[in-house]
Amino acid sequence: MPKRDKPASxxxxxxxxxxxxDGEPALTEDGAxxxxxxxxxxxxxxxxxxxRFSYRRAxxxxxxxxRRWDPPLVTTATGGERGGGSVLTxxxxxxxxxxxxxxxxxxxxxxxxxxxxxxx
Amino acid sequence: MPKRDKPASxxxxxxxxxxxxDGEPALTEDGAxxxxxxxxxxxxxxxxxxxRFSYRRAxxxxxxxxRRWDPPLVTTATGGERGGGSVLTxxxxxxxxxxxxxxxxxxxxxxxxxxxxxxx
Numbered sequence: 001m002p003k004r005d006k007p008a009s010x011x012x013x014x015x016x017x018x019x020x021x022d023g024e025p026a027l028t029e030d031g032a033x034x035x036x037x038x039x040x041x042x043x044x045x046x047x048x049x050x051x052r053f054s055y056r057r058a059x060x061x062x063x064x065x066x067r068r069w070d071p072p073l074v075t076t077a078t079g080g081e082r083g084g085g086s087v088l089t090x091x092x093x094x095x096x097x098x099x100x101x102x103x104x105x106x107x108x109x110x111x112x113x114x115x116x117x118x119x120x
Numbered sequence: 121m122p123k124r125d126k127p128a129s130x131x132x133x134x135x136x137x138x139x140x141x142d143g144e145p146a147l148t149e150d151g152a153x154x155x156x157x158x159x160x161x162x163x164x165x166x167x168x169x170x171x172r173f174s175y176r177r178a179x180x181x182x183x184x185x186x187r188r189w190d191p192p193l194v195t196t197a198t199g200g201e202r203g204g205g206s207v208l209t210x211x212x213x214x215x216x217x218x219x220x221x222x223x224x225x226x227x228x229x230x231x232x233x234x235x236x237x238x239x240x
Contacts, residue, residue: 009141009142010141011139011140011141011146011147011188011189012139012140012141013137013138013139013222014137014138014139014140015135015136015137015138015226016135016136017133017134017135018133018134018135019131019132019133019134019237020131020132020134021129021130021131021132022129026131027131068131069131094237095237098236098237099236101236102133102229102230102233102236105229105233106135106226106229109222109225109226109229110222113222113225116218116219116221116222117139117214117215117218
């Protein structure tokens with residue numbers, strides 16, 4: 001084996017949580033961030049702007065999520081005062097809250113682990 | 121939003137756990153599987169074969185891990201009866217055990233969650 005570089009920082013635990021439906025991603029970190037921003041702004045384009053996603057990317061992400069959940073997570077209003085606005089459905093709010101709750105539990109688990117790779 | 125497909129299976133929680141050193145992957149699921157097989161077989165080529173990794177891929181993966189951990193996780197013997205054999209260092213054994221232990225805790229967490237996305 002060739003020489004190794006000296007590590008300059010301690011090993012860091014990382015984890016990623018997502019939801020699949022039929023083996024396809026149904027809620028990812030990016031998706032959850034987008035739902036958060038839709039909830040905060042009521043607008044898909046504003047949500048996309050805040051996350052520096054292209055509008056196309058944000059739209060496709062919402063579309064992919066909506067296709068995998070029944071009922072869907074986001075509805076887009078057409079016409080009326082807020083024509084074009086997007087809102088989370090009650091289902092979308094619950095799914096997002098469950099995901100965030102699990103993320104917190106996961107972070108807690110990793111935090112509890114401390115530095116399991118420490119040389120003792 | 122266009123029509124959505126009906127989901128044919130319930131939402132499934134997925135998670136991935138890895139370790140980074142200096143922002144680079146230092147232990148991944150593939151890496152842990154490779155360490156397991158090196159430990160079981162004492163041979164990098166046999167470990168690679170069992171996992172259907174090319175020898176090159178397995179070698180690069182071990183090299184990348186060894187560069188990020190100090191002391192390294194795997195040593196390769198040269199010469200002697202078992203020339204070319206690979207073994208986990210004590211450090212490698214401990215790091216692998218810690219990773220597997222955390223994976224079990226993570227699976228438990230996800231299992232405990234049941235179906236958090238169920239419509240109630």
